[in-house]
Amino acid sequence: MTIKNKIFLSYVLLLVVPLLVITIVIYWESKGILEKKSIEQFHTVSELANQQFDQYFTDIENLSLNIFQRPIVQKNVSEPVNPGHQRTRDYFDKEIEMMNFLSGIYKLKPGISSIIIYGNNGRNYYYHPKKYWNSAYDGRQEEWFKKTVARDGAWVLSGKRDEKQLYNQYDKRPEEVVTFSRVIKNLETLDPIGVLAINVKVETLEKLAGVNTGSNKLVIYDQEGKPVVASIGLNPRLQGDEVLQVSSVSSFTHWKSTYYASKDDLIRESRQIRNVMILVTVLLLLVASILAHLITSGIVKPLYRLRVKMKAVERGEFHSGEDLFSVKRDEVGELTRGFNHMVNQIGMLVEDIRRQERQKREAELSALQARINPHFMYNTLNGLRFTAMMDGNHRLADLITSFVYLLKFSAKNQDSLITLQKELELLQHYVELMKMRNDQFQFRLKVDERIGNHLVIPFLLQPIVENAIFHGIVPSNQKGLIEVKVSVCDQANVAVIRDNGVGIAEEEQRRLLLPAKQSKQGENFNKVGLSNVYDRLRLQFGASADLKIKSSPNQGTEVRVVWPVIMKEREGQTDVERFTG
Known part of the structure; x- marks a missing residue:
């Protein structure tokens, strides 16, 4: 549809739609008023019928008393x-x-x-x-x-x-x-x-009831709902129409008087109003068509020239040395100036994107070159591990293996999600290194065998265990115990990390979950603190994930982590069993 036709149609609709709405509103309002007045009138008729019956049968009751006495x-x-x-x-x-x-x-x-x-x-x-x-x-x-x-x-x-x-x-x-x-x-x-x-x-x-009231009919029902006086059968037309009915019940006879009326007859006057409004709408539609044609003729030409420029932009021509034509001080002129400004801005944005793409490729190249040094360090550490094994120092060789594993995992892992099996391997290597540094705690790990292929964010458990070591066990100056239990409950993974250390005060618990810059937490080996774990959980899994700390001074600490179950297809049997027990 051309812009001329759209503007033409808009002018017509601006007149027709309000008139149609007004016509509909007036029609329904008049219909409602007529129905309301009719209901009041019919209710009065029903009440009068009940009053007539009440008076008549009151007299009959008096006669009955007179007779048997x-x-x-x-x-x-x-x-x-x-x-x-x-x-x-x-x-x-x-x-x-x-x-x-x-x-x-x-x-x-x-x-x-x-x-x-x-x-x-x-x-x-x-x-x-x-x-x-x-x-x-x-x-x-x-x-x-x-x-x-x-x-x-x-x-x-x-x-x-x-x-x-x-x-x-x-x-x-x-x-x-x-x-x-x-x-x-x-x-x-x-x-x-x-x-x-x-x-x-x-x-x-x-x-007494006056049931023959034109096309409207009154029916009297007895206490069992059976008609005593009825005249609807005299008018078949009433039975085929939508019927309005109003009822009232006599307090003396307990009969119900129901007044029936055809809604078609009630709203005949409102339909006459509707027909007049429709005629007015048609006349105004003709006037609107003439006005719309005159107005659109003065708008189409400059818009057509603007369209030519837009076609040029589609071909990639974002810059023009001069304005399209002499711009008028009206809405079309504002549109033209705005379009020229927008085209220039788009051209600059395209250049910025191209420049950023070049910088990104250069950064990727630099990152690739920067991996040379870590590879040299891994090779050196592996050489030390082989030397230790040759000398029979297997304990040192195992520690170097754990250290290399942690370095490789921290440096190379770019995935947003990993399997719980890998996360548990990372945790095992980390605990081995911490025992070399401070053999003041005992570590226990219990894992549900079914969850080895469940996905989790990297470095979920390690920061929590590290916090338990340095903020719970070490300050106690006693032999401690750290327990990690991972299970599935109600379609959610649940990890519970407990220690019997010095515990954490309520204020300290809140501080641990603050962002790193606010909490002033000491840096871990991978710069991941409890607040970072919580933020990454909510970012990855939304409101279905949560991290809660339960602790009090000298009573130990329990950290409970919950996140939804996401399965990864297994390519073979996992070796998660070696972490259980």
């Missing part, structure tokens, strides 16, 4: 019935008396479908303006009846059900009702004498 009910339901007198005049008089009473109660509250009293004495009383008693059906076996008996006087409100106890020979379809029921008790003995059931028409509850 009346003497006529107490008398006719509680007195025993003689099976031989069921068809007497007195029997029918009582039925007519109870029917007239229940008829009066029926008229007190609109919406009641029927009132039924099941007497424990075998007598049943009811009132329905158009239906009669179905002797072939026993309502006592229904679930609502059993729950009512179990509540022992407390009222029970059933869900929606079909009333089959009453029927009409011309319309045999059972009526959908909700039953408010309770046990009737003898007011004197408090013994249960029957069950009262007040059936309420479902259509009455629908009118």
Whole structure:
């Protein structure tokens, strides 16, 4: 893509992107506000529905109390019935008396479908303006009846059900009702004498709830979560949309009123705002395109000439005797001047790199020449070793061997990592030399046979052992013991170096881990101190490596070194076994 097209696109995006963001923000904010207001409105509708139901069934409860407390009910339901007198005049008089009473109660509250009293004495009383008693059906076996008996006087409100106890020979379809029921008790003995059931028409509850509210629907669920009043089925479109629902639970009936609404209908206004903003964005895009074309035309030409110079730099031409062209006092001019300065700086840096490469090669040559003198010294020491062996002084020959090994290892080793086997060989040779100088200590080494090919930084253990000799054993003026144990634990190498010397004070422990210039440690034979060991460990292995000193005056010292396991491929069996034991 050319710079002209990029600038053109940038101008367009600078206008389009903010407008799109603003459009999206306004759309989502308006959508959120509408949803919030709708939720508040729907919650109010649900609460109103619950209040209507609470008031209605409170009245029904008062009617139920009025019914079973009346003497006529107490008398006719509680007195025993003689099976031989069921068809007497007195029997029918009582039925007519109870029917007239229940008829009066029926008229007190609109919406009641029927009132039924099941007497424990075998007598049943009811009132329905158009239906009669179905002797072939026993309502006592229904679930609502059993729950009512179990509540022992407390009222029970059933869900929606079909009333089959009453029927009409011309319309045999059972009526959908909700039953408010309770046990009737003898007011004197408090013994249960029957069950009262007040059936309420479902259509009455629908009118109370006002479920038909346009495209939005209200559903009333009973205590078991089954719908009592529902009108979602009247609107198939609502079931296919993303639906917002708000619920509230009645404190009296414990029914849940849930208001359902289509989110698509709720956000219709916010979509209109979105469409207007999109139209504005398109118009501004056209304006931005024209402005971008005019502006980019004045920028492309000088940038094209700058590109020619950049091609020359790619060919290695870093220096130019004059400016490219008359530089203007604008951003493009600043870019041109900056480019010229950068090219000159790069040219000087290239020359510096070339000079440093020449100096590096000269230094490598000098280092190669400097190795001649160490080779002469190694050959001389080897001559002394052979002389000692010829004279039968094998102890001296072994010491010279150890000394030569240390010198060669210190001078030639350039590797960042070596095997533990080599590190242990170095330590053994060093200890042999130290015993010649001061045979005041005993040395023990225990090594896990599996770790001979594990990698470690050079001169890890030797400086710590040297510190134990000169700062722990020698100052004690007694025969000492230095133990070195190397093992593997939880995918990490662990080296523990202990001595029974004079110990180290806490302040001295901190000083030993300071950099050499701050700690003023005496130089070792390889100029490697404890602080250097710690720094090299962290540099090589990071935070997974650590070095800790545990000591106190006259209690000896323990240095614990931990670093991760890194394996080196074996080319044969190592001889690490000769260092174990």
